[in-house]
Amino acid sequence: MLFSDFRRGREKKVANSFVHVHLVALRYFSETVRSGSMRQAGEVLAVSASAINRQIMKLEDQLQCRLFERRAEGVRLTAAGEVLYQYVRRLDRELERAIGQIDDLRGLRRGHVHIACEAGIGRDFLPAVLADFHASHPGVTYKVEIKSALEILEQVATDEIDIGIAMSPPTRPEAAIGGRALMPLGVIAAPGWPLAAKSSLRLQDLGGERYIRAKDGMGGGYGWQKIIDQGAPQAAILETNSPDIMSVMVKAGLGIGIRSPIGIMSDLSRGELSFVPLDDSLAPHPSLTLFVRGGRILSSGGAVMLEMLREALPAFSQRVWDLAGAQMPLGGISTGAS
Incomplete structure (x- = not known):
């Protein structure tokens, strides 16, 4: 047998075996990467670390390569593991979109919206909007992550979240502005x-x-x-x-x-x-800004949520300016996408 024949046979075996990779195994793998150890991943997923290890070993056997370097303090991705993890992240996003489109067919009876915002925004702005949304769409669930402004922009740019809400972070070409309002400083x-x-x-x-x-x-x-x-x-x-x-x-x-x-x-x-x-040209007003990834078509749940957030901006902004004892600048609110 020629080496090229052997190589083609091996590649075919790997490709065919990967078709049978179970989504559960990929989920265990992905959570282990995020958690940094199989024990911590097991705590998140409510399964034993040994069960996670068995599934990952099956993956490694199917792919004929090691995915992790196992160390006393946890695990570290190999080069092959890095490749697989990027694939799994894309798969997660595509699966979430598919579920979102299926939920669209049900008229928002179900669905899931993933939001990231800064802590203060999560405390003062987001709860009332989520409460109104939930009253109209009780079957929709949410994930709300508290992040820094730069982390939020990164998650928007890499398509990891549906909507990001932050105070005047640096702009990125991948992130489109869904609405914003100037706030007092x-x-x-x-x-x-x-x-x-x-x-x-x-x-x-x-x-x-x-x-x-x-x-x-x-x-x-x-x-x-x-x-x-x-x-x-x-x-x-x-x-x-x-x-x-x-x-x-x-x-x-x-x-x-x-x-x-x-x-x-x-x-x-x-x-x-x-x-x-502060009334000083050296201290410009920051903007509470809604972000989505440019060109992304949100699920119905995400689109309705974004619209409700936009609609909530004027009244919330007025509350903030009144509490600050200052006059809201003219043109300080934009509720259109840009």
């Missing part, structure tokens, strides 16, 4: 702060104030934080990647913070924090 402080009685502030008013600095992209978008650092002479005594930690530290009297009201609306309503709007 201001100074948060503990009650009784001397400047809290002001109707608005400029950055130069903050000289000498102790400052809780947010990592760029937290609490109101990207880019403006660096501008504020250059334009304001206040001393940053603490830096955090969590808007919630910033608020807690401000409440404790450690200093002031700069952010949007989204995520602390209850604190502001109860008077536990003060908010003074």
Whole structure:
């Protein structure tokens, strides 16, 4: 037998065997990659680690290659495993779309919508929209992930989610804007702060104030934080990647913070924090932005959800501006796709 004949025979065997790969085995494989170990994957899937290992060993036998390097601390993908994982991710997305199209035929009696948003948006904006949607479509389920703005854009660009909601992240060509609304940016402080009685502030008013600095992209978008650092002479005594930690530290009297009201609306309503709007060209207003992948046709559930999110933007935006004690800019809302 010539080597080329042997190779063609082996390739045919692998191709034929792969047809019989069970979706359960691929699911076990995919969750092991995400979890980093078979034990943790077993906890997520409610099966034993040994059951997951058996299915993965069958996959390796069918494909005639190792998919993981097994280590004491967990597993690591081999080159072949990386190839398979990219395939499985595409398969997951295509299967979800197929199920979504089938659900469309049922008139939204069933379905699933995958959303990623920042924590403050998930706290103050999303719940009311989901409640209204659920009242009309009780058979639809949801997955809501809390991510940073950059992670949300990455998930939109790679088609891992249906809808992303973030505050002014850098744009990407793969991500289309489904709607957006300008939001106020201001100074948060503990009650009784001397400047809290002001109707608005400029950055130069903050000289000498102790400052809780947010990592760029937290609490109101990207880019403006660096501008504020250059334009304001206040001393940053603490830096955090969590808007919630910033608020807690401000409440404790450690200093002031700069952010949007989204995520602390209850604190502001109860008077536990003060908010003074910034009126300064060096501190532009961030936008609460809805994202979808450009060119993607959403399932009926995703399309209806996106429309409800768009419709909710004007009223929510007005609530935020009223709570901030500031006037919403003209043209501050866009509910059309771009």
